[in-house]
Amino acid sequence: MDVLIVDDEPLARERLARMVDQLDGYSVVAQAGDSASALTAIAHHDPDVVLLDVRMPGDDGVTAAHRIGELEDPPAVIFCTAFDEYALDAFGTQAVGYLLKPVRAEQLLEVLEKARTPNKLQKRAQQNRHPAGKERSHISAKTPRGVELIPLDSVRYFMADQKYVTVYHDRGEHLLDDTLKELEEAFGDRFLRTHRSVLVSVNHIQAMERDNEGHYQVRLADTDHRPPVSRRHASALKELLQKI
Structure with a gap:
């Protein structure tokens, strides 16, 4: 599975990247330091999963997650943050996980495995691909x-x-x-x-x-x-x- 890491702290991104790359079946395809760069990276790399920080310059991670959810074929979102007070808002975005920093390898693997199951937005997109009725010629x-x-x-x-x-x-x-x-x-x-x-x-x-x-x-x-x-x-x- 391809993973995008979004965090405004380069050291935090690199630490997560090392952890992901040590897991079988997962690889980091891109990193971003803010929400705007994250959306650009999603359009270019089409990742399966986005590891998303909450507090960032510009739009915060919760706002970014809502925008990701509006995409036609959205990747799964997992929040990785040092602040637990955003958990309620985060799950309102249909994120598949919420990890508190410092992230542990076993916790990361567990939630990444959960992300393999299509979320509600992804299921809805898949269902819309096969509508009933006569097709145009x-x-x-x-x-x-x-x-x-x-x-x-x-x-x-x-x-x-x-x-x-x-x-x-x-x-x-x-x-x-x-x-x-x-x-x-x-x-x-x-x-x-x-x-x-x-x-x-x-x-x-x-x-x-x-x-x-x-x-x-x-x-x-x-x-x-x-x-x-x-x-x-x-x-x-x-x-x-x-x-x-």
């Missing part, structure tokens, strides 16, 4: 020629960049008004999330590869584009490839 995109209908069968993948989503299809690429979450909910099993910002067409997936820097990417039919695959979503892609 086309999506609409605004182009210089006006609104065009793009067949889903021609779509290779969708990629989100901040507020915008781009559809990549066999005739090019266009910006959409839909959010990635709306697309995922609308098209059910036809598209697989390989990264927080990417949905790929299941019918066009050929393989999962590594680039020159060792990062996962997915090879799709009839395109040279290689959308990213986060380690958090790599297992689902591997499972799918075994069935193809």
Whole structure:
């Protein structure tokens, strides 16, 4: 499991990082010193778990946890703090754990193992991916020629960049008004999330590869584009490839 550590004290971050890296099956993918940097790191690294301090410059950890919970596919949050008076507020964010500093290795392992079970927000996101009802066969995109209908069968993948989503299809690429979450909910099993910002067409997936820097990417039919695959979503892609 990939872990993000958020704490404004570098020594505290390093101590937690050493503890996590000594545990089998866990690795620290990034560190952040404030809430804003934490949200940026989540978007980039797509961690499974966030170890989050409470008292930090700018927005505190409780506020950050609420914002994390509003994400489409939120990681689990575990608070790590020296102050026990925030526990009630912390659990109001649906955090999976609350550890008091100095954190002990056995306590950390216990709560990390608990984080392997999807929390309520994650379960809700998973349920929304498979809605009942008839699926759309086309999506609409605004182009210089006006609104065009793009067949889903021609779509290779969708990629989100901040507020915008781009559809990549066999005739090019266009910006959409839909959010990635709306697309995922609308098209059910036809598209697989390989990264927080990417949905790929299941019918066009050929393989999962590594680039020159060792990062996962997915090879799709009839395109040279290689959308990213986060380690958090790599297992689902591997499972799918075994069935193809």
